[in-house]
Amino acid sequence: MGLFARVKKQEGWLATAFGSEGVSAAVVVRQRQGEQQGKPLVKRVGFQPAVRPAAAEVLDKLARDLQAASYRCTTVLAAGEYQLLSVEAPAVPREELKTAVGWRLKDMLDFPLADATIDVFDIPGDANATQRGSNVFAVAARNAAVSRRQALYGECKLPLSVIDIPEMAQRNIATLLETPGRGLAMLFFDGDGGLLTMSFNGELYQARRIDVKLAQLQSEQASQYYDRITLELQRSFDHFDRQFHFISLSRLMLMAAGADGLHGYLADNLYMPVERLDLDTIFDFSEVAELRDPAMQARYFLALGTALREESRNAGHAEGKGP
Numbered sequence: 556m557g558l559f560a561r562v563k564k565q566e567g568w569l570a571t572a573f574g575s576e577g578v579s580a581a582v583v584v585r586q587r588q589g590e591q592q593g594k595p596l597v598k599r600v601g602f603q604p605a606v607r608p609a610a611a612e613v614l615d616k617l618a619r620d621l622q623a624a625s626y627r628c629t630t631v632l633a634a635g636e637y638q639l640l641s642v643e644a645p646a647v648p649r650e651e652l653k654t655a656v657g658w659r660l661k662d663m664l665d666f667p668l669a670d671a672t673i674d675v676f677d678i679p680g681d682a683n684a685t686q687r688g689s690n691v692f693a694v695a696a697r698n699a700a701v702s703r704r705q706a707l708y709g710e711c712k713l714p715l716s717v718i719d720i721p722e723m724a725q726r727n728i729a730t731l732l733e734t735p736g737r738g739l740a741m742l743f744f745d746g747d748g749g750l751l752t753m754s755f756n757g758e759l760y761q762a763r764r765i766d767v768k769l770a771q772l773q774s775e776q777a778s779q780y781y782d783r784i785t786l787e788l789q790r791s792f793d794h795f796d797r798q799f800h801f802i803s804l805s806r807l808m809l810m811a812a813g814a815d816g817l818h819g820y821l822a823d824n825l826y827m828p829v830e831r832l833d834l835d836t837i838f839d840f841s842e843v844a845e846l847r848d849p850a851m852q853a854r855y856f857l858a859l860g861t862a863l864r865e866e867s868r869n870a871g872h873a874e875g876k877g878p
Contacts (some may be wrong), residue, residue, distance in 0.1 A: 567598060569626035570861035571617065572724075573633050575746030577604040579855050580617045582626055583862035586839065594839040595731075595863060597846060600855050607633070608703060611710040618711055628708065629717040631724050631861045634747040636700035638664060639722055639762055641678065644689040656693045664695055671695040679758050681801040692759065694720055717864065724860030725752045726759040729808070731837040731863075733757070737805035740792070741832070743856060744769040744811040751788065753795050755802045763791050769853075772814035781820040788825060808832040812853035834859065 567584035580601045586593035599621045605613045618624070640663055645655035657673045664671060674694045701718060708715040729741045729752060738755040742765075749765030765787050767780045792804065807825065810832040811817050822829040833849070838859065840846045846855065 564627055565625045567596075567626055568862040568864050569621060569623050569628050570724075570858045570864070571614065571628075571630045572855075572857035572861065573605075573607065573609055573630070574854075574857070575607070577602055578609050578613050578617060579858045580621055580623075581855050581858040581862050582621055583838075583859060585863075585865075594837060596839040596841075597843050597859065600843050600846065600858070602854060609707070611707055614707055614713070615711045618713055623713055627716050628713055629719055629861055629864055630704055630708070630715060631719045631721055631857050632696060632700060632704070634721065634750075634764065637694055637696035637720055639720060640693050640695070641690055641761075642693050644677075644691045652691070656691065657695075660693055660695055666697060668695075670698050672698055672701050677758075678760055679756070681799075683801065696720075719861050719864065721750055721857055721860075722752055722759060722762040724857050724863075725750060725762075726754050726757075726860075727863035727865075728834070728837070728856075728860045729754045730757040732808060732832075734805045738799075738802040740804050740807040740827070742788070742807060742809050742811070743832075743853075744772060744814065745853065745856070746770065749784065751791055753791075753799075753802075753804065755799075760799055760802065761791070761795050763787070769811060769814065772811055772817055777814060777816055778820075781817060784817070785821060785824050788821070792825075792827075806830055810849075810853055810856060812850045 567582055569580060569582045571578055571580045582598040584596045584598055586596050601617045601620045603613045603617055640660060642656060642659050647655045653673050653675050656675050657668060661668045675691050678690045678692055680689065704718055705715060725741055725743060729739050733739045738753055740753050742749060742751050746768055748768050751763045751765060752759060753761040765784060767784055771777065771780055804827055806828040808830055809818055809821065818829060818831055834852045835847050845851050
């Protein structure tokens with residue numbers, strides 16, 4: 556993507572997430588302590604209430620408050636603006652992979668292939684297997700959603716380097732919590748619903764949306780959703796065990812702000828340990844003390860995860876159309 560100004564960039568990423576209640580933004584800098592990776596430092600955060608689609612004035616206000624022109628900028632798509640699908644990798648040269656995968660998606664998308672921007676990233680197999688199957692994740696984003704986000708940044712004269720997806724943002728956070736040699740499940744709820752991811756060795760292996768919104772879990776009728784969530788989790792874990800038998804999940808990390816009853820219910824009904832996710836254990840919040848509040852952590856969860864981006868690891872969308 557083109558850069559609009561020759562401003563010397565500070566270290567770190569500024570990420571935005573366009574949620575159901577507004578736009579959240581976070582600046583995160585990776586830190587090193589000698590030879591060890593330190594906690595990522597959260598330099599700044601900001602939030603502007605807004606309805607979708609957010610107006611340029613909303614992003615412009617955040618950009619000025621957080622000095623966005625000083626950082627590399629990334630943003631994350633919202634649920635409904637893309638689809639993430641697991642498909643068998645076609646036997647084609649790497650440079651032809653996106654096009655080949657795109658044609659495989661033709662009958663799997665809920666919108667025309669011609670209206671899609673396609674990206675692909677690997678799902679690693681069992682390193683000890685004698686015969687390896689090869690699967691990939693395919694991200695199909697609606698061209699209109701990608702173009703709209705690009706245009707919004709362009710209107711605000713901000714250089715947008717990468718457009719990412721929530722599954723990768725959540726994977727970035729999970730990577731900081733993994734037990735060596737074990738997989739990790741993570742479940743996050745917000746205004747768009749639940750997102751379950753399962754990762755191992757810093758790689759995303761499975762992801763699933765759960766159609767229960769955070770507001771429903773915070774209501775007086777919350778308990779009626781517990782069985783549905785538990786059943787979907789059990790089915791997902793069973794499928795994961797069959798498909799990735801070489802990975803043992805150590806625990807489920809849960810973030811559902813203001814829905815304390817769900818944690819106890821899942822802990823009583825799942826075979827694996829269930830722990831509340833506290834981002835204060837993996838981020839340095841010394842410059843943004845308000846993020847020690849669980850509700851604030853939930854508000855900025857996707858922005859923080861997106862800002863953890865590492866160039867060599869993350870897949871993301873830039874410019875271009877579908878195959």
